[in-house]
Amino acid sequence: MRIDVLTLFPEMFQGVLSSSILKRAAEPIAHPADPENVRPPVVSYHVTNLRDYADNKHQKVDQPSFGGGPGMVIQCQPVWDGVQAVQAMDERPATRILLTPQGVPLTQPIVEELAGLPRLLMIAGHYEGIDERVIEKLAPIREISVGDYVLSGGELPAMTLIDAVVRLLPGALGHQGSAHQDSFSPGAKRLLDHPHYTRPRTWEGIEAPEVLLSGNHAKIEAWRKEEARKRTEERRPDLLKDDPLV
Numbered sequence: 001m002r003i004d005v006l007t008l009f010p011e012m013f014q015g016v017l018s019s020s021i022l023k024r025a026a027e028p029i030a031h032p033a034d035p036e037n038v039r040p041p042v043v044s045y046h047v048t049n050l051r052d053y054a055d056n057k058h059q060k061v062d063q064p065s066f067g068g069g070p071g072m073v074i075q076c077q078p079v080w081d082g083v084q085a086v087q088a089m090d091e092r093p094a095t096r097i098l099l100t101p102q103g104v105p106l107t108q109p110i111v112e113e114l115a116g117l118p119r120l121l122m123i124a125g126h127y128e129g130i131d132e133r134v135i136e137k138l139a140p141i142r143e144i145s146v147g148d149y150v151l152s153g154g155e156l157p158a159m160t161l162i163d164a165v166v167r168l169l170p171g172a173l174g175h176q177g178s179a180h181q182d183s184f185s186p187g188a189k190r191l192l193d194h195p196h197y198t199r200p201r202t203w204e205g206i207e208a209p210e211v212l213l214s215g216n217h218a219k220i221e222a223w224r225k226e227e228a229r230k231r232t233e234e235r236r237p238d239l240l241k242d243d244p245l246v
């Protein structure tokens with residue numbers, strides 16, 4: 001997969017894209033027991049500064065809002081030219097995504113769908129947002145929100161979306177299939193995950209559940225399923241409305 005981002009703050013992406021799973025996913029990885037067996041990168045990131053497409057020598061991309069009021073609005077021209085230029089950097093068709101609090105709330109099924117695409121082009125807004133006319137002209141474009149709250153810019157939402165998508169790409173996680181069991185995922189029947197425990201067996205006088213140390217896989221599975229259901233009932237009863245475990 002190729003991921004492009006158009007942003008006014010490319011430096012914000014450096015630490016996130018060069019750490020942990022997102023970093024590993026963009027690197028070739030040799031199999032520890034078989035160094036000849038190299039898994040190629042599963043993703044490449046291309047972060048572009050929207051200011052590079054400003055048509056003025058001060059690289060200004062925003063202007064006051066028509067009609068008055070506080071805050072600046074990102075102009076159509078740099079967004080339009082930036083998208084055309086970034087799209088032309090690769091022949092794969094790009095699915096355009098605008099990060100906006102007014103978009104469709106992001107869910108795991110949307111993440112799964114996006115993870116199956118060859119290329120994503122994310123646009124991060126800032127200030128009061130982007131001139132509506134260019135958003136309309138960029139159709140088809142998916143408008144996605146990371147939740148019902150407002151951030152200063154689309155950079156953190158874009159990084160959230162990148163992380164959620166990339167960890168689903170085959171080969172991105174060390175343990176293939178572990179993402180499939182996470183909360184909201186098909187392997188968890190779209191419920192919350194069960195609780196997890198690790199060594200030591202007793203910590204501060206609190207025992208880990210005995211069943212998890214029993215070695216009885218059927219019992220462990222049944223315990224986990226029940227804990228996931230209880231937890232979902234307590235914390236997110238809305239997820240049980242279709243009773244996916246029946």
Ligand code: SAM
Pocket residue numbers: 099100101102123124125126127128129130144145146147148149150151152153154155157
């Ligand atoms: N005036 C806009 C409104 O009320 O809908 C908010 C603009 S916000 C301060 C600036 C930028 O941050 C937006 O253009 C968007 O790219 C991004 N942003 C803020 N909150 C977001 C959210 N919940 N999900 C996705 N993007 C968000």
